[in-house]
Amino acid sequence: xxxxxxxxxxxxxxxxxxxxxxxxxxxxxxxxxxxxxxxxxxxxxxxxxxxxxxxxxxxxxxxxxxxxxxxxxxxxxxxxxxxxxxxxxxxxxxxxxxxxxxxxxxxxxx
Amino acid sequence: xxxxxxxxxxxxxxxxxxxxxxxxxxxxxxxxxxxxxxxxxxxxxxxxxxxxxxxxxxxxxxxxxxxxxxxxxxxxxxxxxxxxxxxxxxxxxxxxxxxxxxxxxxxxxxxxxxx
Numbered sequence: 001x002x003x004x005x006x007x008x009x010x011x012x013x014x015x016x017x018x019x020x021x022x023x024x025x026x027x028x029x030x031x032x033x034x035x036x037x038x039x040x041x042x043x044x045x046x047x048x049x050x051x052x053x054x055x056x057x058x059x060x061x062x063x064x065x066x067x068x069x070x071x072x073x074x075x076x077x078x079x080x081x082x083x084x085x086x087x088x089x090x091x092x093x094x095x096x097x098x099x100x101x102x103x104x105x106x107x108x109x110x
Numbered sequence: 111x112x113x114x115x116x117x118x119x120x121x122x123x124x125x126x127x128x129x130x131x132x133x134x135x136x137x138x139x140x141x142x143x144x145x146x147x148x149x150x151x152x153x154x155x156x157x158x159x160x161x162x163x164x165x166x167x168x169x170x171x172x173x174x175x176x177x178x179x180x181x182x183x184x185x186x187x188x189x190x191x192x193x194x195x196x197x198x199x200x201x202x203x204x205x206x207x208x209x210x211x212x213x214x215x216x217x218x219x220x221x222x223x224x225x
Contacts, residue, residue, distance in 0.1 A: 032212060043201060043216035044153070088153065092212050097166065098143070098205075102152035 003027060004091050004101035012107045019076040021087050021104050026070070029094030033065055033072045036088040038103065044088055048074060079108045112136065114217035116202050122223045123192055131187040131220045135204030142185050143214065144177055145201045153201065159185065192224045 004025050013019045021035075032051045036044035050056045050063040050072065062075040072091075076083055089101040115134040123129050135142050144156040155169035159179040170176070174192075179185040189196055199221050203214040 034213070036214075043219055044214075045216070046213050049213065090214070096160070097158060098212060098214060099155070100145075100153045 002101075003093070003099045004089055006087075006089050006101040006104045008102060009105040010107050011104055012109055013079050015079060015081060015108055015110050017079050017108075019079045019083065019106055019108070021074040021076075021089075021106065023072045023074075023089030023091075023101055024070055025072070025089075025091045025099075027091070027093045027095075028067075028070060030067075030070075030091045031094065032092040033063070034090040034092075034098075035061075035063060035074045036090060036100075038086045038088060040085070076106075079106075081108045081110050084108050114202055114204050114215050116200075116217035116220050118220060119218060120221045120223075122225065124225055125194060126191050128188065128190045129192055129222065131189075131200050131202075131222070133185045133187070133202030133204075133217060135183065135185070135202070136215055137183075139204035139206055139215075140182070141205045141212070142179055143203045143205075144185070144187050145203070146198045147201060147219075148198045156187070156200075189222075192222075194224045197222055197224045 006023050035048040037047045038044040048063040050065045056063045060077045064073045086103040086105050088103045117132045140161045142159040145153040157177045158166040174190045177187045199219040201219045202217045205212045205214045
C-alpha cells in the first residue's frame with residue numbers, strides 16, 4: 001500500500017463548478033496535511049494546510065480532514081480555468097517525514 | 111526575501127558522465143529535500159536532510175546517486191555515470207521542520223537531459 005494515494009485523473013469540471021480532490025494516507029499517526037498546486041512546467045506551491053479534523057476554508061478553497069477515515073480532501077468552489085493544474089496531497093507522517101501523493105490533474109473547462 | 115535557488119537550471123550531458131546539482135535553501139531552514147519528477151509524473155522522493163541527523167537516503171534509486179549537505183545549508187546531489195533514464199527535473203525543497211506546519215518551499219528545479 002502506498003503511503004499517500006490520490007486519483008490521478010484527469011478530473012474535468014466546467015467553469016464555475018465545484019472541483020473535489022481526494023487523498024488517503026496510510027500512517028494513522030500522521031500529523032499535518034498539505035495541498036500543493038503545480039502548474040505545468042513549474043514547481044509546486046502550497047495552497048492549503050490543515051491539521052485538525054473538520055474543515056478549513058481559505059477563499060474558494062476548503063480543505064477537509066477526517067483522521068478516523070485517514071482521508072483529506074480539497075474542494076475548489078467556482079472553479080476557474082486558472083485553477084487547471086496538478087494538485088499534490090502531502091502528509092507529514094508520525095516519523096516526521098513529508099510524503100507526497102502522485103497528484104491529481106485538474107482541468108477546468110471554460 | 112530570497113527563496114530556494116538551484117543551479118544549473120538546465121543541464122545536458124552525455125551518458126556515462128557525472129553531474130552535480132546544487133541547491134541553496136532558504137536561510138535558517140533546517141530541513142532539505144531532493145525530489146525527482148519525470149515528465150507528467152509525480153514527485154519521487156530521493157533524500158531528506160534534517161539538521162545534524164543522518165540523512166534519510168531511502169529514496170535514492172541506485173548507488174550512482176549521492177548527496178551531501180555542507181554546514182547545514184547548501185546541498186549537492188551527484189549522479190555518477192548518468193543514464194538516459196536519469197533525465198528528469200530535479201527539485202529541491204527546504205522547510206522549518208520543527209513545526210507542525212512544515213511548509214516546503216520549492217526551488218525552480220534543474221532540468222537534466224542525458225543524451
